[in-house]
Amino acid sequence: MVFAFTIVAIIAGMTLGPEVYSPSQLISIILNPDTHPFESTILFQLRIPRLWCGFLVGSGLSVSGLILQAILKNPLAESYILGISGGASIGIAAGIVMGQLMVIPVFAFAGSALSIFILLTAAYMRKISAGTLILVGIMLNFIFSSFSLLVITMLQKERFMEAVIWFMGNLNSYHPGVLKTAPFFLLPAYLVTWLFWKQLNIFSLGEEKAITLGLNTEKKRFFWLSIAGLITGYCVSLAGLVGFVGLVIPHAVRILVGADHKKAIPSVILVGGAFLVLADTIARTIVQPIEIPVGVISGFFGGIIFVLILMKTTRRQKW
Amino acid sequence: MVILEFKNISAGYGKNEVIVDINFQLGKGNFLGIIGPNGSGKSTLLKVAARILRQSKGYVFFKSTDTGIISAQDFARSVSFLPSDIEIAYPYTVKELLLMARYPFSSSLKKASSEDLEIIKRVVEQMELFPFLERTIFEMSEGEKQRVLLAQCLVQEPELIILDEPTSHLDIGFQFAFLDLLKNLQNKTNLSILTVLHDLNLASQYCDNLILLKNGSVVKYGTVFEVIKYEIIEEVYHTNVLVYPHPISGKPYVFGIPKSWKDLTKK
Numbered sequence: 001m002v003f004a005f006t007i008v009a010i011i012a013g014m015t016l017g018p019e020v021y022s023p024s025q026l027i028s029i030i031l032n033p034d035t036h037p038f039e040s041t042i043l044f045q046l047r048i049p050r051l052w053c054g055f056l057v058g059s060g061l062s063v064s065g066l067i068l069q070a071i072l073k074n075p076l077a078e079s080y081i082l083g084i085s086g087g088a089s090i091g092i093a094a095g096i097v098m099g100q101l102m103v104i105p106v107f108a109f110a111g112s113a114l115s116i117f118i119l120l121t122a123a124y125m126r127k128i129s130a131g132t133l134i135l136v137g138i139m140l141n142f143i144f145s146s147f148s149l150l151v152i153t154m155l156q157k158e159r160f161m162e163a164v165i166w167f168m169g170n171l172n173s174y175h176p177g178v179l180k181t182a183p184f185f186l187l188p189a190y191l192v193t194w195l196f197w198k199q200l201n202i203f204s205l206g207e208e209k210a211i212t213l214g215l216n217t218e219k220k221r222f223f224w225l226s227i228a229g230l231i232t233g234y235c236v237s238l239a240g241l242v243g244f245v246g247l248v249i250p251h252a253v254r255i256l257v258g259a260d261h262k263k264a265i266p267s268v269i270l271v272g273g274a275f276l277v278l279a280d281t282i283a284r285t286i287v288q289p290i291e292i293p294v295g296v297i298s299g300f301f302g303g304i305i306f307v308l309i310l311m312k313t314t315r316r317q318k319w
Numbered sequence: 320m321v322i323l324e325f326k327n328i329s330a331g332y333g334k335n336e337v338i339v340d341i342n343f344q345l346g347k348g349n350f351l352g353i354i355g356p357n358g359s360g361k362s363t364l365l366k367v368a369a370r371i372l373r374q375s376k377g378y379v380f381f382k383s384t385d386t387g388i389i390s391a392q393d394f395a396r397s398v399s400f401l402p403s404d405i406e407i408a409y410p411y412t413v414k415e416l417l418l419m420a421r422y423p424f425s426s427s428l429k430k431a432s433s434e435d436l437e438i439i440k441r442v443v444e445q446m447e448l449f450p451f452l453e454r455t456i457f458e459m460s461e462g463e464k465q466r467v468l469l470a471q472c473l474v475q476e477p478e479l480i481i482l483d484e485p486t487s488h489l490d491i492g493f494q495f496a497f498l499d500l501l502k503n504l505q506n507k508t509n510l511s512i513l514t515v516l517h518d519l520n521l522a523s524q525y526c527d528n529l530i531l532l533k534n535g536s537v538v539k540y541g542t543v544f545e546v547i548k549y550e551i552i553e554e555v556y557h558t559n560v561l562v563y564p565h566p567i568s569g570k571p572y573v574f575g576i577p578k579s580w581k582d583l584t585k586k
Contacts, residue, residue, distance in 0.1 A: 070409075075408055215391070
């Protein structure tokens with residue numbers, strides 16, 4: 001089921017767009033790119049890189065959401081609630097003020113790294129509980145977002161629009177250089193997460209139980225927060241603030257395959273990636289020739305689907 | 320043999336000392352209960368025993384070794400802890416929960432060994448959990464849930480089990496069933512038990528020894544007969560009680576007295 005969803009999303013991402021290819025056309029384009037120069041350019045230069053970007057961002061946000069939900073034992077945790085997006089938004093605002101394309105992703109990454117750093121320092125210095133950590137994150141988010149909104153309201157009109165699109169999250173303005181390096185960073189991070197699935201299971205039982213099962217929760221929390229923060233930072237630098245995915249995909253996956261992280265981690269990578277690819281395909285095609293930011297679509301359809309799932313399962317599940 | 324010993328333990332949060340200068344010994348195979356009014360430091364004492372909270376003064380010895388020099392993993396191989404109000408946040412199945420408790424016996428990367436599975440199978444049989452194995456914890460009643468969480472502790476094959484108010488959410492049937500299970504384990508496998516209990520009468524019927532705490536200090540430490548006396552209970556809990564022997568066990572049983580009755584007897 002998880003695999004089927006992924007494959008459908010990838011095929012849809014390749015075939016749909018201003019130019020629609022049938023699956024058989026698609027195969028002939030892939031097999032004989034020389035006989036279809038125009039189509040193969042679209043496919044290989046535009047759609048596949050964008051699809052890959054969407055997949056990485058969707059899976060990255062979902063994995064980091066899953067990690068945070070486990071280590072904080074809170075099903076509402078995700079990187080956007082923990083202030084990481086707020087930090088990134090300051091970076092984006094600063095990048096847009098400086099007006100250079102390459103600066104935005106770098107600053108976005110630096111911004112989320114900054115907020116993770118503040119969060120880690122808070123966690124380390126005061127030995128605060130998971131609940132307090134979430135509150136600190138929410139406050140960080142407010143402070144950062146207010147500041148970056150202040151900055152962008154002082155921008156000129158075109159610049160302002162650019163900032164808004166980054167804040168909504170979109171897969172149209174990624175930097176090709178960033179996308180090229182992303183797999184070398186993100187894929188190992190996914191692998192590490194999967195290898196240590198047992199720790200996430202133990203963590204999600206709560207701090208007291210985790211300690212008495214022999215887990216050094218202080219050290220490991222530091223480790224997992226860093227991993228989740230860096231993954232999120234990379235995703236933000238590719239696509240801006242795509243909200244919602246990190247919160248909802250882990251929930252959906254738990255309903256599909258269960259809560260055990262051994263199965264949940266790979267499923268979250270596939271489903272999260274496929275979900276964003278599908279959302280982006282809709283974003284590109286629903287009101288042509290205008291392109292809607294993918295964050296809007298993922299929030300809208302994802303929200304509706306999620307409420308439907310919840311209504312069907314609330315009898316058994318509690319959140 | 321003494322399995323757990325507290326020597327001059329003080330502990331708390333920040334500068335606040337919640338428990339002060341606590342001393343006691345828990346013998347191997349003994350059932351020791353901690354009782355006391357709300358806020359008297361019962362849970363803090365347990366957290367120090369389970370190494371969740373570090374003491375500010377004194378030493379804790381586990382089988383004559385200072386627990387400060389035992390690694391968390393080694394400690395987890397001998398001692399398990401059941402927190403109060405444990406809320407499982409995600410829909411794990413019973414089987415998954417039991418497998419998790421083998422964590423201290425393997426590394427993060429290893430698969431479950433045949434020995435792990437063997438132990439889980441034994442605990443499942445002992446606790447009669449076989450029909451529940453594939454069910455998620457969300458689908459179980461409070462009493463069933465508590466049995467699963469106890470089973471999770473037993474999968475660690477502990478010599479000592481530490482429990483924080485394990486029966487507080489259970490109805491009377493499940494309360495007795497749960498404590499019967501513990502008593503049975505104590506008698507059959509010589510398991511040592513340290514538990515906080517809220518209900519004085521349950522504590523009196525099941526524990527061998529009791530520690531009565533008030534404001535972070537030990538008021539009385541001894542057998543249930545020495546601790547459950549009306550003059551001690553009245554002073555610590557600020558209420559009037561009668562203490563009579565239980566008609567079957569002969570252990571002390573506490574009867575509360577509503578204030579209106581007292582006025583009646585005065586007249």
